[in-house]
Amino acid sequence: MSRTAAGHLETLAIHAGRSADEDFAVGLSPVLSSTFARAADGSYPHGYVYSRAGNPGRDALERLLAALEGGAGAVAFPSGSAASMAVFASLAPGDHVVIPDDVYHGTRTQLRDVLQRWNLRHTAADLADPDALRRALTPSTRLLWVETPSNPLLKISDIAALAEAAHAAGAICVVDNTFATPVLQQPLRLGADLVVHSTTKYLGGHSDLLGGAVIARAQDQRFARVRDFQTKAGAIPAPFDCWLLQRSIATLPYRVRAQAANAAIIAGFLQAHAGVAAVHYPGLASHPAHALAMRQMSAAGAMLSFQLRGGRDAAMRAAGRARLFTRATSLGGVESLIEHRASVEGPGSTTPDDLLRASVGLEHVDDLVEDLRQALA
Ligand code: PLP
Secondary structure, three states: OOEEOOEEHHHHHHHOOOOHHHOOOOOOOOOOOOEOOOOOOOOOOOOOOEOOOOOHHHHHHHHHHHHHHOOOEEEEEOOHHHHHHHHHHOOOOOOEEEEEOOOOHHHHHHHHHHHHHHOOEEEEEOOOOHHHHHHHOOOOEEEEEEEOOOOOOOOOOOHHHHHHHHHHOOOEEEEEOOOOHHHHOOHHHHOOOEEEEEOOOOOOOOOOOOOEEEEEOOOOHHHHHHHHHHHOOOOOOOHHHHHHHHHHHOOHHHHHHHHHHHHHHHHHHHHOOOOEEEEEOOOOOOOOOHHHHHHHOOOOOOEEEEEEOOHHHHHHHHHHHOOOOEEOOOOOOOOOEEEEHHHHHOOOOOOOOOEEEEEOOOOOHHHHHHHHHHHHO
């Protein structure tokens, strides 16, 4: 999937978004200014007034993000959670949202703990089951939130079919593309209206920043509302973080593909291990939606989760013995991470207690397999 409508992804990742007047300097520089000077006649010669309204580095990052996802525009945020908040805030009180039954727990808690008080209602449904989706839709449903692969069970849902179902119900289809990245999956081309990212993860890629983004298929009224949430509600990423992100995205296609190749080998190792009861990885032929994943994605990604035969104690023990995999939440960085997901999600978590989630990094895969072998021994 390296070819997009705008060109090859590897080339776009390095060149898209950069403006012609930056070309004299090969390296990127952040514009660390909160405000911009006016000319003697009161005009703004470079078009910039104040960094909440616009900053050159943020504009370049947004052009880059739009090019990678094949969108008409992008809005950058200081976290993935601010990005999802901007999307939900574009709805009206009384509107209804359908979310997957397996979804990043922060999306669920945002709707429950923040947005329910503003009378935005939601229902969780198994999006792989058309009947469950039909039951979840109401006359007030205005947004279908899709996360595929899902966090943490790596469930796969059919973006094209769901976008069609959402549109037929008078709703928009939003896809959280954090796990797959535009390198492996392009939801706007499959009919989605908006793509959301936690750029904290693969796009940032080095576990040193938080960020988020919304990329839109059209520059319509909804896009304007998402933009308003950034500039008027003040949900803006710092210039330094925009610069870090643009710098990291240059290597995104190569990082993601190499991490996914490592993950495929690790999934195979785990599946054959006597201490492992189940492996959740869409690249395995045993995954219930393997065929759909291979149709919709160019590779299965670098996230996986697995359940241990000895229950919670065995899972905690294995995580405790890991040496190369760092015990930490988050994902998408060059370093491999492992976590006991249920205890991170806290009370109300629906994640099995015997489950570990792994974010596979760029270390040599033999070293990663060896680490898991000794941790599971
Ligand atoms: N979406 C997914 C799939 C995530 O995994 C996360 C964070 O883990 C988020 C959204 C939220 O992003 P952030 O932590 O940048 O607010």
